[in-house]
Amino acid sequence: MSTFKPRDWGSHAPYIAPGYKSTILRGPTQAPLAIKSGVSEGTGPRFAPASVRELDFDLTKNGVVNGEPLGERIVVHGRVMDTDGRPQPNILVEIWQANAAGRYVHKVDQHDAPLDPNFRGSGRCFTDDQGNYKFYTIKPGAYPWGNHFNAWRPNHIHISLFGPGFATRLVTQMYFPGDPLLDLDPIFLGTEDAAARERLIAKFSIEATEEGFALGYQFDIVLRGRNGTPMEN
Amino acid sequence: MAYGETPSQTVGPYFAYGLTAGQYAYDFTDIADPTVAGPDAAGEHIRITGTVFDGEGNPVNDAMIEIWQADANGVYSEKPVDVSETGFRGLGRCGTGTDAKLRFWFDTVKPGVVEDAGAPFVNVIVFMRGMLVHAFTRFYFDDEAELNAKDPVLQSVPADRRDTLIAKRVETPTGIEYRIDIHMQGDAETVFFDV
Numbered sequence: 001m002s003t004f005k006p007r008d009w010g011s012h013a014p015y016i017a018p019g020y021k022s023t024i025l026r027g028p029t030q031a032p033l034a035i036k037s038g039v040s041e042g043t044g045p046r047f048a049p050a051s052v053r054e055l056d057f058d059l060t061k062n063g064v065v066n067g068e069p070l071g072e073r074i075v076v077h078g079r080v081m082d083t084d085g086r087p088q089p090n091i092l093v094e095i096w097q098a099n100a101a102g103r104y105v106h107k108v109d110q111h112d113a114p115l116d117p118n119f120r121g122s123g124r125c126f127t128d129d130q131g132n133y134k135f136y137t138i139k140p141g142a143y144p145w146g147n148h149f150n151a152w153r154p155n156h157i158h159i160s161l162f163g164p165g166f167a168t169r170l171v172t173q174m175y176f177p178g179d180p181l182l183d184l185d186p187i188f189l190g191t192e193d194a195a196a197r198e199r200l201i202a203k204f205s206i207e208a209t210e211e212g213f214a215l216g217y218q219f220d221i222v223l224r225g226r227n228g229t230p231m232e233n
Numbered sequence: 234m235a236y237g238e239t240p241s242q243t244v245g246p247y248f249a250y251g252l253t254a255g256q257y258a259y260d261f262t263d264i265a266d267p268t269v270a271g272p273d274a275a276g277e278h279i280r281i282t283g284t285v286f287d288g289e290g291n292p293v294n295d296a297m298i299e300i301w302q303a304d305a306n307g308v309y310s311e312k313p314v315d316v317s318e319t320g321f322r323g324l325g326r327c328g329t330g331t332d333a334k335l336r337f338w339f340d341t342v343k344p345g346v347v348e349d350a351g352a353p354f355v356n357v358i359v360f361m362r363g364m365l366v367h368a369f370t371r372f373y374f375d376d377e378a379e380l381n382a383k384d385p386v387l388q389s390v391p392a393d394r395r396d397t398l399i400a401k402r403v404e405t406p407t408g409i410e411y412r413i414d415i416h417m418q419g420d421a422e423t424v425f426f427d428v
Contacts, residue, residue, distance in 0.1 A: 011238040012241050015365070023364070026417050027363065029288075036386075039348055040354075040356050046314065047315075051313075105259070121251070122259075158251065170239060172239055172240060191242075196237055
């Protein structure tokens with residue numbers, strides 16, 4: 001086991017980002033206390049192969065009841081790597097998203113847009129031995145939210161990864177290139193560094209696009225790297 | 234550093250049908266749930282419960298808590314987590330939206346002391362709408378005062394904030410419970426760590 005490099009806080013949003021109103025009462029106000037990374041942070045869960053079933057990576061099929069889900073089929077692929085460019089194999093990637101109309105299956109979502117009986121909107125897969133992952137899904141729609149007048153979330157897919165250790169845990173959102181809502185979205189803009197924000201936007205990829213079937217997007221995910229020397233005992 | 238980290242973004246309010254499907258009764262499987270240790274796990278079986286409070290003291294009904302802990306011998310499991318496992322898993326995940334009192338809960342065993350610590354504890358991550366970056370904390374145990382006094386991380390916390398990390402043991406008709414609330418802000422703001 002090795003330890004992980006410190007989190008690069010410059011790549012992340014502050015806990016309280018007032019443009020995103022919910023952060024005001026929910027973000028910690030005191031700076032997190034730095035602790036020496038040890039076995040508790042360097043270890044993390046692995047998952048049994050049975051955690052991922054055959055159709056879990058294909059959201060165009062895993063919620064089908066009586067037909068195809070509506071919307072634009074896409075294939076989202078990319079590589080999970082660390083900040084040193086090392087691919088991260090056998091990493092569990094979980095995703096969830098709204099349907100093409102911008103409606104989540106979640107019971108709390110009250111947006112007046114239709115549910116799709118053939119689309120649940122959640123899935124998971126493992127990265128392969130080169131750190132690559134791939135999902136088939138439907139391009140999620142934009143939807144309104146209550147943060148401010150006429151607030152709309154840009155199209156996005158939620159992504160959750162464990163990475164190689166507890167310290168590398170990451171929950172993020174993947175956005176789509178050219179979305180005019182990005183420059184208005186306080187969640188996207190919560191990350192203050194413009195170059196870091198660009199890392200949240202997938203690239204359209206004609207190479208990944210499947211002839212006659214689905215548009216391709218590439219989204220690489222970068223986790224914290226390891227320290228060069230093994231942990232001292 | 235060749236590549237920049239992918240920024241964290243909020244888990245949002247609608248994670249349940251992807252991340253905690255069984256608990257919220259969605260038609261999807263789970264990779265983790267509130268059971269950290271099944272009935273066959275060795276050690277003292279306990280339940281850990283608590284409430285997450287926002288800056289106005291209101292309980293949060295859409296947080297997700299994850300814990301990662303060592304087994305009763307103080308060893309982190311290298312065995313893959315499997316929700317059909319009836320022994321020790323090590324990982325737990327619970328949303329705060331299904332309990333009538335909006336609590337999280339974990340059924341587990343009390344961890345042993347890991348090799349580089351002085352006292353037993355559970356590693357915790359807090360996620361919720363309104364957090365663009367998740368927060369790490371720990372739960373220690375109030376009946377381990379002697380060991381707690383020797384734990385380097387706990388002792389590095391200012392004395393007047395240490396109590397925010399210590400769960401209180403309660404004997405209930407259904408077993409041993411440790412209770413600890415997470416306060417995102419205020420006088421009792423939980424200590425979070427830069428892990």
